[in-house]
């Protein structure tokens with residue numbers, strides 16, 4: 001039955017670690033009826049995504065998930081039948097020892113970061129025996145192909161998206177959302193949009209993007225610059241952020257979770273990947289571009305690739321943006337198809353439930 005699931009999450013930086021774990025925890029509880037405990041070392045990082053929680057409380061329930069503040073020496077009352085160690089966050093030793101004494105042995109999953117690289121397909125599901133305890137950890141890779149754990153996607157997401165889009169009141173220009181790291185060429189983007197003949201509203205998320213925009217203007221927003229209106233928004237609860245992506249015409253997203261959500265929006269998007277040492281992230285970026293642009297026209301594929309590269313490392317952003325806008329109608333149709341095609345596969349929560357059931 002595997003009713004009890006424990007998810008361990010350590011926040012390294014930003015919102016991606018908790019963003020993924022919170023989404024998965026809710027889905028396992030709400031769509032699969034699992035009793036989910038989310039062990040989280042930094043409750044303050046969850047609060048912006050889920051304003052209903054109280055970061056001062058050691059234990060609480062929200063959206064049918066039990067949230068436990070994961071402190072240095074946690075009291076282990078029981079272990080889950082499935083234990084998810086998110087992003088190799090290292091389970092507490094006492095918890096591992098308790099797992100080793102439990103029968104049947106819990107299914108232990110290391111949930112990995114998303115990548116479109118081919119090696120993830122061969123590593124997905126691989127077993128790694130613990131060096132001293134009678135436990136086996138399985139590597140679980142989210143991904144874009146059917147030989148991976150697939151992507152997080154809630155049931156009914158597209159129906160909700162389409163309803164929201166149908167109800168949206170029209171704006172005759174462009175609405176663009178901006179969620180990026182401060183290393184992105186944000187000044188170049190602002191100047192490019194300001195020079196455009198299209199009336200544009202740029203919705204800027206708080207934190208690094210807003211700080212970069214404010215530094216560019218040297219004042220506090222909102223700002224009007226040429227035909228560009230720049231509008232800061234307050235950090236939105238996770239489901240509301242989805243709605244913003246659905247309402248916008250183009251979304252700049254980053255990291256892992258917002259990157260996937262932009263794809264479910266079925267709208268054109270621009271991805272800033274999380275930086276890694278020795279530029280390993282650029283290999284990951286190209287792996288995604290290879291998969292994603294494969295069904296576009298040659299002109300479309302070049303335009304998308306050039307803009308993603310210019311946004312992530314170097315290149316002429318102004319020209320890349322002009323080329324991207326020129327293929328917008330192709331991209332509108334293509335991204336809708338891309339989302340539908342990906343959604344033909346099972347979602348990550350479904351594959352995970354099956355994978356763990358098979359390991360008993």
Ligand code: TRH
Pocket residue numbers: 012013014015016017018019020048049113179205206234235236237238239241254255256257258259274
């Ligand atoms: O915050 P991120 O940069 O997270 C990153 C990546 O996950 C990266 O791979 C990882 O290594 C690093 O963290 C530690 O970007 P990401 O993944 O998009 O996560 C942001 C989360 O915040 C996502 O769940 C969406 C959510 N969000 C909101 O809920 N409301 C908002 O207003 C915004 C802007 C984001």
